[in-house]
Amino acid sequence: MSELSEEKRDDLDDDKFAFPKQRKEPLEDASHVRNAIARFNQVEDVTDDERDAAWKRIKAAARKFDVEVNEKSWREIGKD
Structure with missing residues (x-):
């Protein structure tokens, strides 16, 4: 998966996250989308x-x- 630096992650708009309020699971590329699906049930x-x-x-x-x-x-x- 491509890595997001803390700075780049902080710069992302809320709508670039699966869970924007919590800023969980960024959706920046295919790798992040697959990861968001895999970790979906782990979001609390x-x-x-x-x-x-x-x-x-x-x-x-x-x-x-x-x-x-x-x-x-x-x-x-x-x-x-």
Whole structure:
């Protein structure tokens, strides 16, 4: 995964994160999108509405960076 320096991460607009209020899971490139999906269930203290909104942002970023997403909902993550 490409590394974001603390300075670059601090410079990102809130809308560049899956969880903008918490500034968790940046969506800067394909690698970050895959990481956001993998770590999605590890984000704490967020509501289901915030997760729904984050999932929409992740799916939009996945389309932008050509990342395949098999799950239709965040509730399917990790359920094989």
